[in-house]
Amino acid sequence: MIHPGTGKPIVPDDLEPLFGHELIKQEFSTDRWIEIPEEVRQILAQWRCTPLYRARRLEEALDTPAKIFYKYEGVSPSGSHKTNSAIAQAYYNMKQGVKKITTETGAGQWGSALSMACSQFGLECVVYMVKCSFKQKPYRRALMETFGAQCIASPSDTTEAGRALLASNPDSTGSLGMAISEAVEIAARNEDTKYCLGSVLNHVCVHQSVIGQECITQMELADAYPDIVIGCCGGGSNFAGIAFPFIGRMLQGKEKIRAIGVEPSACPTLTKGTFAYDFGDTSHFTPLMKMFTLGSTFVPPGFHSGGLRYHGMAPMVSHTMALGLMEATSFHQLDTFKAGVAFAKAEGIVPAPESTHAVAATIKEALRCKEEGKSETILFNLSGHGHFDMQAYIDYHDGLVRDYVYPENEIAMALAGLPSVAE
Amino acid sequence: MIHPGTGKPIVPDDLEPLFGHELIKQEFSTDRWIEIPEEVRQILAQWRCTPLYRARRLEEALDTPAKIFYKYEGVSPSGSHKTNSAIAQAYYNMKQGVKKITTETGAGQWGSALSMACSQFGLECVVYMVKCSFKQKPYRRALMETFGAQCIASPSDTTEAGRALLASNPDSTGSLGMAISEAVEIAARNEDTKYCLGSVLNHVCVHQSVIGQECITQMELADAYPDIVIGCCGGGSNFAGIAFPFIGRMLQGKEKIRAIGVEPSACPTLTKGTFAYDFGDTSHFTPLMKMFTLGSTFVPPGFHSGGLRYHGMAPMVSHTMALGLMEATSFHQLDTFKAGVAFAKAEGIVPAPESTHAVAATIKEALRCKEEGKSETILFNLSGHGHFDMQAYIDYHDGLVRDYVYPENEIAMALAGLPSVAE
Numbered sequence: 001m002i003h004p005g006t007g008k009p010i011v012p013d014d015l016e017p018l019f020g021h022e023l024i025k026q027e028f029s030t031d032r033w034i035e036i037p038e039e040v041r042q043i044l045a046q047w048r049c050t051p052l053y054r055a056r057r058l059e060e061a062l063d064t065p066a067k068i069f070y071k072y073e074g075v076s077p078s079g080s081h082k083t084n085s086a087i088a089q090a091y092y093n094m095k096q097g098v099k100k101i102t103t104e105t106g107a108g109q110w111g112s113a114l115s116m117a118c119s120q121f122g123l124e125c126v127v128y129m130v131k132c133s134f135k136q137k138p139y140r141r142a143l144m145e146t147f148g149a150q151c152i153a154s155p156s157d158t159t160e161a162g163r164a165l166l167a168s169n170p171d172s173t174g175s176l177g178m179a180i181s182e183a184v185e186i187a188a189r190n191e192d193t194k195y196c197l198g199s200v201l202n203h204v205c206v207h208q209s210v211i212g213q214e215c216i217t218q219m220e221l222a223d224a225y226p227d228i229v230i231g232c233c234g235g236g237s238n239f240a241g242i243a244f245p246f247i248g249r250m251l252q253g254k255e256k257i258r259a260i261g262v263e264p265s266a267c268p269t270l271t272k273g274t275f276a277y278d279f280g281d282t283s284h285f286t287p288l289m290k291m292f293t294l295g296s297t298f299v300p301p302g303f304h305s306g307g308l309r310y311h312g313m314a315p316m317v318s319h320t321m322a323l324g325l326m327e328a329t330s331f332h333q334l335d336t337f338k339a340g341v342a343f344a345k346a347e348g349i350v351p352a353p354e355s356t357h358a359v360a361a362t363i364k365e366a367l368r369c370k371e372e373g374k375s376e377t378i379l380f381n382l383s384g385h386g387h388f389d390m391q392a393y394i395d396y397h398d399g400l401v402r403d404y405v406y407p408e409n410e411i412a413m414a415l416a417g418l419p420s421v422a423e
Numbered sequence: 424m425i426h427p428g429t430g431k432p433i434v435p436d437d438l439e440p441l442f443g444h445e446l447i448k449q450e451f452s453t454d455r456w457i458e459i460p461e462e463v464r465q466i467l468a469q470w471r472c473t474p475l476y477r478a479r480r481l482e483e484a485l486d487t488p489a490k491i492f493y494k495y496e497g498v499s500p501s502g503s504h505k506t507n508s509a510i511a512q513a514y515y516n517m518k519q520g521v522k523k524i525t526t527e528t529g530a531g532q533w534g535s536a537l538s539m540a541c542s543q544f545g546l547e548c549v550v551y552m553v554k555c556s557f558k559q560k561p562y563r564r565a566l567m568e569t570f571g572a573q574c575i576a577s578p579s580d581t582t583e584a585g586r587a588l589l590a591s592n593p594d595s596t597g598s599l600g601m602a603i604s605e606a607v608e609i610a611a612r613n614e615d616t617k618y619c620l621g622s623v624l625n626h627v628c629v630h631q632s633v634i635g636q637e638c639i640t641q642m643e644l645a646d647a648y649p650d651i652v653i654g655c656c657g658g659g660s661n662f663a664g665i666a667f668p669f670i671g672r673m674l675q676g677k678e679k680i681r682a683i684g685v686e687p688s689a690c691p692t693l694t695k696g697t698f699a700y701d702f703g704d705t706s707h708f709t710p711l712m713k714m715f716t717l718g719s720t721f722v723p724p725g726f727h728s729g730g731l732r733y734h735g736m737a738p739m740v741s742h743t744m745a746l747g748l749m750e751a752t753s754f755h756q757l758d759t760f761k762a763g764v765a766f767a768k769a770e771g772i773v774p775a776p777e778s779t780h781a782v783a784a785t786i787k788e789a790l791r792c793k794e795e796g797k798s799e800t801i802l803f804n805l806s807g808h809g810h811f812d813m814q815a816y817i818d819y820h821d822g823l824v825r826d827y828v829y830p831e832n833e834i835a836m837a838l839a840g841l842p843s844v845a846e
Binding site: 051057120143147148 | 813
């Protein structure tokens, strides 16, 4: 990470105003293993180990020789993988004496997870929710409020960043980048307040790696090992969570896999972005990170997978991509909803719109296996359920979901504004 | 059961127009054990055994010496215990060559469960949903539609029963009794169509007993046994599911327990009803069943726990009550939502409004234990999550939830109309 003022690499102290101390240590750590504290495990144990399922009924419906497995993170209290890192982040902040946490949320998965985590440790929680999601998903907000959090539509008039954004576009539907700016501002200004991020950073991804680690043990029990590991990609944490432990084994000379990140065609960071230093937020409060990016000023169109509406990508996922250790692919949302409904009918679980991207890629690979007569083993991360996203399914049933054209001009403009960094 | 026309006991043949053959056999069976078919187990195994949790954080929040355990049925694909009997009912009907299933639903838990079950076995599914719930819960309807079912607000103009009800009251908010009349009418009229019920009957309750059976084994693993077993009571199936296996042991001379059924104060069937023969539905299509009832023409006020808005009670639960093997208690909804929010903050899971009744009774018992300095063990059934009931929580947060007075006059009038049956 580069300090935007000095152009020099960030040191841990630079992040102290924003993040909890222990989390900063983890962000910079080069340790291969970081122990999950006992108090965090006690809570995670309520739903972990999460189930690994063989999708036999989906296999039958597709008439494919492929073996499909999925890890179901939707059994967590907030309904997605996000709780894995939320509990840890809230815990470390509580230990340090922090009183209040701010954050942003897109689809609401992260905001719900952090709200739940904060309620466990008696922390105040303020969530800036991307405005278009805030309107689409009143039940998400209700969930956060039930856990005792405050949920504010972003851009808002509660921060300088928000007021500036509203002044330039009063009708802004918001973006993750904007919401991050607001949440960061509040944390930077208040001594007893820290900021938490739901994806992108190393200390977030590391707490998601429990997903893939469990998968390795569970697949062993099933006497199987994946040829392909699939996860949807927004900020990168659920993909990193399931894929990195497998990629780690591959780097140790063990089993080879194909790791596939799946993104929305309307926000194609890995498939059409540039690998460069860029800001994590719209208002340029954050350090610069080397990552695949569509430009920090790019505002993705308002498609339903709010959790995938991010201009950047986890530096570790970007690095993995740059090293050629993973592939990326993209789908339009009409195709992902079609896949999601097919999955629900076969397996009985309604996927979150984000997760339908992983489902769509899985179905595509399973149909390729059928064409080629191969019985490959596919593992994908069903990162969350769609219980709070039923308006999206209503719109889909009613024919109101449309595909967004690849926003070429907007992305080109945003990329043209990339900061120049001497490496 | 008594035939309303002849006044004689129902024989299995009388039910053939409505129910699948194997289910009728189970309804009349006196076998102590009925095997779950392998094909049904294959599907149930996706989420069963459901978790049994020790509510340590709720215990701490209440500062009670009581040990609180809860069985969490919300991990099923449709989010409640209802799936246990839905899968079995859909399976038996499919085996018999039935093409289409009709049913009613209140809160939507049963309708979602049956929709999911029908999608597993390629059956058409038509759900009559109580009109006030249909309006309150668009996401429930979307869930059923995602599983491929058709969901109709009841009373509707698609049946004679519905048209008659609308003619007498065009603004009717509906009731389970009315919706049953509509669903039963469609099944009775069509050769390839059968009706399925989500609670009340023996063949429904028996498939819920897996809950209590699992609890016995799970509590053994935890080296514990409940002094008190608690479930909410609408039609009676989730209560029967968790409590009957424990009551069965008690009848065999094993451990004594207190079994407590919890109902809404605005629909107090067990606590204020009459033990008598009554119809299961409003339009009097069903056989007469001996049960606690508020009168089949009683329309419960539109409180949020749609699954508890039923005038009757499972005959087996009623029998258990009459024998003094269980207790019943009731709560107003402001108190149950308060309990639900306290539970969510402590345990991280938002309960369905129905289940908050069990939570409220559990908290009451735990606080009694604190007063009396006793460390009793309490087990309750968290029968479902509230993900599709967040509008109720929004209303509660906004101060819009109110208690309904005990509807004394309406119930007295309905009870005055009880059919006379020579026993």
